[in-house]
Amino acid sequence: MLYEGFESRESFDLLTVLKAFIRLLQKSPSSRIINVYGEMNEYDSDMKSWTKLFRDYSAKFELDKLMDQFYEEFTNTNIKISSAILGNDNNIQTIVEEADRIVHLAILPFNSSPKSKTMRILYGIVGEGMGRATRSKVTLEILLKEQHHVKVVVSNRAYKFLHDNFSKRFPSCDEASEGEAAIDIIKIEGLTMQYVNNVFDEKASVLHTMQRMPDMLNKNLDAYYKNLVSWMPQAVISDFDSFAYIFAKIHGLPILSIDNQHIVQRYVIPEEARESNPIAFYTYKCFVKAKLPRCNTIAVPPILRQSILDAKPLPVEHCEYFLVYQSSKSDTSLISVLQAFGEKCIIYELGREEKVDNLKFKDFSEHGFVDDLACAKGVFDNGGLSLMNEEVSLQRPFLSVPVENQYEQVLNAW
Template sequence: MKLSIIIPTYNEEEYLPNLLESIKRQDFDDLEVIVADSHSTDKTVEIANSYGCKIVNGGLPAVGRNNGARIATGEFLLFLDSDSVLTNDYLKQAVEEFELHNLGIAITQIVPLEKGFINELSHEFANYMTKKISAIKPHGAGCYGILTYKSLHEEVGGFDEAIDFGEDTDYIERVAKISRFKVLETPRLLISTRRLKEEGLKTIAWKYAKSTAYQLMGRKVTLKQLDYSFEHEKHNTRIFYSLCGEGLGHAIRSAVVIEFLINEGYDLMVFASDRAYDYLNAKFENVYYIGGFNTVYENNSVKNKKTFAYNMKDVPSDLKNNMSMMYKLARKFKPDIIVSDFEFYANLLSHMLRIPLISIDNMHVLTEARYSSPHKYLKDRIFSEAVVHAFIQKADRTLIYSYFYPELKNEGTKYVDPIIRDEIINLKSTVGSHILVYQTSDSNRKLIELLKDNPDKKFIIYGFHKDLRDDNLLFRTFSETQLYDDFRSAECVITNGGFSFITEALQLEKPVLSIPVNKQFEQILNAIYIDRLGYGEHHDTINQEILDNFLDNTDKYRKNIQNNFHKLKNNDETLNELKNAIDEVVGKNN
């Protein structure tokens, strides 16, 4: 046997057929193909068998390559990545040039499978740099194709399985010490740009520049140092995490959840729209932008008809673009479960691909609990409940963030404590002289006029997207660090009915005057329970009498909060509840 081709795989049903077809088309028959598979859960092994490949157990690349080489019968070994494709006459050209120059080990140059100026330029630059660096020190990677003699492979003891990154360069260096190395000029190997798409050119360039610098200095670099992973390494539970993008409440608590899940070893892809995307994308990798739904506000009121009209013009394109992107990523990433913080498209994807779904948000108290509310809100309640039903259907598990606990309808639904940022939990709260005003939208102009009519009081105001001092009013644009200080030292807060802000106010023992956005029943219900629990007051509108009465009673409300609200020392209980739900649902569906 002249040549043994060895291919490590893990869940490569999308790419492996292209490589095997390109091998089949070669004008080179004296070969065998060995697939070293790392327990794929898709059709990878079935595909390999259909092409007559030998199958061995794999693992990390070094393990798979060594296992393949162990059973190889060829004089030459060619190590290929599963997402590469051979150009015409690749094998013939590679072996002929290898023997012509009396080489012991060689790599080939690469061409991107996906055309485009950036792809082609970046790969040509990679070829150029590889040749330049190899003139100083033998250098290369598995994606270039590694060709050597089996006898030399055995002499150096194969790939070093203790190295989790750069094992290919280490291997090339060790074989080159006892033979000749060259970057072959004629054959070209087509390679996928999937990692370039997933991580971006800047990130990939930085990781490879760092690894090359380490290797030229004779230092080892690890996957952890590069924040790098191989597809076949992902034996952890894979999660699509998707969240509502309107406002920052969902994003702020999701940042805590996402960080926890990553630290627990889960593999995540995150989907968000609007401000939530901007907030999370600055903190994490693998955050994807999706189009989302937005509410139209006027004069502190939801305008349902305008909201419907505004969203309907974008829904057709959002539906197509979001589902296309999420579907393609799902095929590649193969999520074990979807976690949704009130995000519509994740729910659709769950039903389309039959992926288990966990819903965790504060909205489902509207549909999952038995509670009373004044009859004047009945129309708003019915509408809001219908929206919640439309957004999420038949979740495998439903967890509800809440600070109030009306009876639940279903045993499978459970209340969990609100997520509070560690920065808020660690603040030392004081009772200062200013009143913190936090608004979901900037449409409540009457509130601003009233506050200005109270020159003896100082108000610090967020939500109007400007930095401005106007007599006793200090407007601030959103800044977490500044907000923490203003929050910590406030006497009390005036807000809409946003759940996350209210729960953080209660954590800091700040009495709450809640004027929820008109017609937004979720906010209305939050405000109703602030009033019922004695933590503050709920009013549909505000006037001087209401403001005065609230300020006169802040000491009483603060004492009620201190005596009755469950202050958190950390988020462990809620986060572990979610972790247990994920593990149970995934385990049940495997």
């Protein structure tokens, strides 16, 4: 189905043809529909490309609405819908191989059961930092243990972390049967924070986002239509991710937000924490309210990964080094301060693997980090909540030095 059909007002003819097949499909005990999508074009940032981008996606939006009507016909039926994206598998080089892939999807075992509790869940995760990724990993493990099908949309470094943890352990959602755990990790473009000398630079962050906006729109809308519209999630979970929240609202789906940011909007913040930087407090509060509004709130204990719960912390008096975790690589004074400190330090998140005097630099490794944390006699961090929860759980003393202008970290540290 091409967008030109919608521009020439052929929608109703197409819907009529599609509906005509329903009665035939319902006669089979295991019917399957395969939606086939093509790769989207790349777009430049000039106005002509912007115009074409919105024209293509306005047409796709019409297709989306049409398919929403069509999918209603399949509620509580024996018909399963899958999708294939032409050109997205580098191992497939010919038309014949593409056709074989579509046929393979069409003849997969159809093990649907009316008693199946498997749900199709969209899970959106902000990829800035690693705290949300490690927290979401816990929730994803639970969902997969319950045999659900989950599509995760995530950006930045968190994508690689989750992809490495899940993609080789479980089948993709389109290949799995009902009652079989499945997961897809889908990379999207997310917002990034810009830092200068350990200070969050708001203007630079906005400018950087605006410069990337055409490419972000193209890739994220592409992910929306290729991976989600035809799959039709039944529920949405968001760890402060706007992409998943907007999808849920457009399609009228139930949404659960698992995050720590909403505490600033839903709970009473002590005056001392508000008055430390009133402008930053109210700006942050408005940002949180605007990003994921209108949610009922339930407070729960910290979500801790299993490796933290299983860790055997060494008594602090027997430990030999401090652990240092940085949100930003821009703190140019950190190294000299730690060298003057004189104590042995293991430093994460500076993108280096070397030893300099009393300092040992390491790249992020989940198991290596947990082991180092459990044996540290103290921790210096910036104020990420997930790490603070782990420090408390392992009874590690810590000093939090929030990034300037980053009120979320100030509030966590307070």
